[in-house]
Amino acid sequence: MKAAGFKVLLVDDEEEFVRALAERLEIRSFHCEVALCGEDALRMIRENPPDVIVLDLKMPGIGGLEVLRRVKERSPHIQVVILTGHGSERDREAGERLGAFRQLQKPVDIDELIRTMNEAYRQG
């Protein structure tokens, strides 16, 4: 897969997952940052806004939907791809309503994820 080279923020409380994913994306020439909770994510977005956010929904503290809402409020141009274990239908609808670019289900094929991120980046 061709590296796109844009900035990606990965937000997930599952550290093992998010670190492995980050490393794999780095290999593919993405510039990845990792946030392990909603608060960190919001802080990092404020300090250094990414191009695309890959966001988990179920997290302790500020949940994914809340992060999505705040991001879209402040910087609607940042595209958000939701990557979750399997949210309920309600969460899915809420995410859609709040302006998520797409929702993907874990475990996700790395190529599919990259394809989606590229689409999102082009959109943004």
Next chain:
Amino acid sequence: MNGMEDRHPYYRALTRNMILIIVLVSFTPLVLISGLIGYSFETAYREKVVAHLKELVRKHQQNIDGFLDEKMSYIQVLADSYTFEELSDEAFLTKKLAVLQQAYDGVFVDLGVVDDRGVQIAYTGNFKLANADYSGAEWFRAARTREHFISDVFLGLRRQPHFIITVKRNTGGREWLLRATIDFMAFNSLVGSIRMGETGGAFIINRNGEFQTDPRIDPAPNKDYFLKLFEDARLEGFPSSRPSGVEKAAFPSRNRVRNVLAGNFDHQGRNCVYVATLLKDGEWLFAYEQDTREAFPELYRSRRIAIAIFLLGGLAIVFVAVLLSRRMVQHIRKADHEKESMTEKMVEAGRLASVGELAAGIAHEINNPVAIMVEEAGWIEDLLDDEEFRNSENLDEFKRALQQINNQGIRCKEITHKLLSFARRTDPKPEEFQLNHLLEELVGISEQRSKTRNVKVEKNLAPDLPPICASPSEMQQVFLNLLNNAFDAMPPSGGTIEVTSRLDGEAIVVDIVDNGHGMPKAILPKIFDPFFTTKPVGKGTGLGLSICYGLVEKLGGKITVNSALGMGTTFHVHIPVCQRQEFLSPSSSETSNNGRSGGDAVTRGNVGRR
């Protein structure tokens, strides 16, 4: 099932109470109003009839008194006009009698002059009573004491009922009486002509209870009653028609109108009404009596009609009350039943919803670790691309193993996805989807069951069917229900269920064919009725098929059934296809989440939303 409910004591008591209330509420005003009106009518009518009878009696009283007074005055005139000597001459007397008889057709029978010893010194008439000795006669003793006298009816010497009028005169210190006999029949006709119906009649009775007229009715048993009445009337100072001492000129006395007594009494089970008054200075009682039934015919007729109406109306009320209550309770029972099954369904829905929540949670919990595994495997895969591993002899084996991990991860995802997509279906919102996917899913779910029951489920689904517009959850309910019924129809030895889909004009037809025990023709028209079930009590609600029917009808489709006992049953479900052009191609209609199974799930995410 219904039979059992009918005997349920709660509904029986409910029916009984409703009947009682309706009957009570209907009858109370009916009884009160009819009682009130009946009483008023009876009183008014009685008063009217009694007033009429009183008038009748009063008129007769006047007639009779007038009759007596007239005859008396004639005799008085006779006594005053002629001397004792003239009247003692029988030839003269005969002439006078002839004049009287001519004037009063047959009223005067004879005339006589009686001296103070009681000897009739002159007589004219049909009886040979000249020189008859009346000194011992009761009337003679009474007549001697008064100026004028009218006797009671008696047989006398002639042995025939008659009464006499006497006038006492005094000539030369010797008293003599002019006596006239009044024909009983002539007098009797005055009273006897009062005759009404079968039982109404009048009579005159004297103080000793002797009839002064020929009572054409038989009041003899009541004689004592009338005698007592007679006494009471006299004791109470009931004014007689002619107060004693007042001469005839006093007619007509004004109090006469009020001199009439009325009442009723029971006699030998008969109720009689009477109207009575006094005659002849209170010596006679003139009475009219009649059976109440006959005296008040209108009253009894309207009473009979009222009773008939009351009975018929009462019967109608009771009938309607029973019918209404039964029907009402039937409705209540049905509503209760529906509520019960509704509650059951609600509980079921709630249970399913919580299962859905649980499944979502489990999916999340499983998918996260699986995602890590897959990610780590992918990481190793990435590392294998590095130079140092390029020449490893087991490189292909590593890659195969990693691919396997990846595949199994995806399989896990599919499992949780299936679980979720099934549990999530509670939304009745219609959407466009592929019926085949739903059928495949349902058949997949039934697989476990089919293995244990030794039932083979074959699917024969036409490819490239257009999508339908329906709620996936409702369609799932319809076909799951039909599949379950097919399973239930299977004998223990097992059998085959075939699920076929095909396009027939503007509708997709799904046939669910089983070779189970089938149904007799007689019950086929009833199977879609609510609460109809062939399952044992408590096993089936009898609602499944009727709900299916309702759901399919709602979409504009239909369900038909063929069945042969012992051969099996086929349900045909017709569901109209989506009319919108853009959904005619199956792949374009696919939303990212609904109903896909098998390999579709892997690429599901790529299809995306529009």
